[in-house]
Amino acid sequence: MDFARLEAFLRGQVAEGRIPGYVALVARGGEVFYQGVGGYLDPGKGLPMREEALFRIYSMTKPWVSALALTFVEEGLLSLQDPVEEYLPEFSRLQVGREVGGEVVLEALKAPVTVYDLLRHTAGFTYGVFFRSPVKGLYLEAGVDRFDLSREEFLKRLSALPLRFQPGEAFEYGLSSDVLGHLLEALSGKSLAELLRDRVFSPLGMRDSGFQAHDPARLAQPFSKDPETGRSIRLIPVEAEPPRYAGGLGGVSTVLDYLRFLEALRTGRGLLHPRLCRLMTQDHLGPLYEAGLRRGLEYTPGPGYGFGLGVAVRLGPAGMAPGNPGDFYWWGFAGTYFFVDPSQGLSALLFTQAPNLLSILEPERALHSRLGQRLHLAFRTLVYASL
Template structure:
């Protein structure tokens, strides 16, 4: 790949279909998707949304619905900026796989090879010794024994003592540097023995720090030079500068809870890019990222990964005897990375492993991830399809992900 294409993204072209039918999608059926989301806006349950769907190598459908900021009366725009939260995780995973392909990072290496603090971790409040160290692959598939802090889950099991320790120690304090985050995190015990339990966690934040150590660059600089610029993702960043503030989507006061969902303070540049949650993006930008994965690591003339690396990322990497936390289905519903609903987990994305079981349509081999503020994407290689839903704030994010899938597949010709 020519260096100028890699640096500027001028060869990373995502063509647009003139009509959805040119990409094998029914425009009339897609209108039902827009109408359903508009009804949710009219009912006050969400402020607005942007959807983007691609098929056969082309962007086939885009629509902005409702309000970018309901309280301000500002309409949603196709180029509205969204905090994509955990949809940052697949980007960090791609960064790690780029280093893997260059031999600068190895999936089977212990994390302590890059972050020495991980060599002396203990497990649980009893501080039991580790049976083995966490590996880089454990970070990518959320089996490193790490956790997130305690989250309120209606009807769910109570917080684990280790999760409570995370909260008390302010492990998720976004004002920390990357070095301080690792030091703070590793002062806490692991929640599980490495390799034994799938637990959604700070693992990708740690992976981001590993990328920094292995590459010798900040994660922000690595993203910019190796992923965002090559793909032409000009609106994807770690913050929203003043000249773009009028495009930032805002959460609304939730009619169910009566409170506005808390968001990250993206109006100022953060001290450190959290690899698990830190990006702001648009539907059009993330469409480029999705098409790169769907294209086997390539978008137009820009190649980020080999086909084999994408295949490795999007295969199920969970051992057959893996355990799961008690709140898994309450958090993820029918899109949980568990055999019970037909999904596993790869290196940064959940992967469908069998037909049926999940309440949403799709095919074996499709893969996806979500964001806590309401964002969602999936890629279906069998249909040469990707779809993106961006919204900010909803009391029940799961139903929007279900509906997006159902109404998109209903539009296939």
């Protein structure tokens, strides 16, 4: 295996000012064959990147919470068919907001939101910050995407908003993982931080993962301004305990810690029974993928990818990126990314702190960004080329 081109590409991204710094890792059969470190841990202070750097992983928190939920399913304490309102009664009053001519028309739910809907993002919850629509506008006005809400305030505001789709009707990426995390808190009587520590991190030896950077000196920092938009960058504060444990975006981790989690999913050892790992990492959208594709890429996890229970899953040999049917991936807003190809025994991660602000400010341009998905596509391509 020769990783010279991958290394040259990543160093070039730093030299061209596209990313401040990075830690990258490629493992095969559980053995690390490449770990690259370059650029700056803190570009403002000129501090060099470190192998053990801590990164805000944003949406890569979601697979943790999904796997955590499946530990309760494995023990018979939770069912995928359970209605969310059974654990969070405030969601018993939900309605759907049909978007008609720029207006929101409310209609009653045809079925309750289930745990299964939360896991595969078919609950109808959305995000206000990504893309634009009348319902998304209501989410923005209510401020439910904010990080500084308490658990109680978050649930109160979100449960008063309409769903964008009927439960089970469409893949709609949104706040489902946050709701799932708070549901697990209600089920167990413990905080999400405690649950992840006891059921995921400790069994796998993930000592640096959680909702707080306990060693701020190791925390990777972004540029002060986005190189594409010129806008100031502000990432979630993780130096202190958060106001709520946000299962959709609040995590902090290292590349080596996250590799332990991915290897547990790939091998079926150390966290969940192999059949439950397979359940999590196989497609659960079925015909909803084709329906989403007709609406537009906003309604899919990516070209050629369906969705499992917390990760995007490759449906066949065709796709924009190299890979194999059944490979799975996810990413985080601040620049972190992973993919796993079980057929090759392959796990690969790229961690940086370089959010693509176009995805919020001008979502119609985000797919054409010099950064974001293009960085991940190039990384994946060069990993396969190195094998």
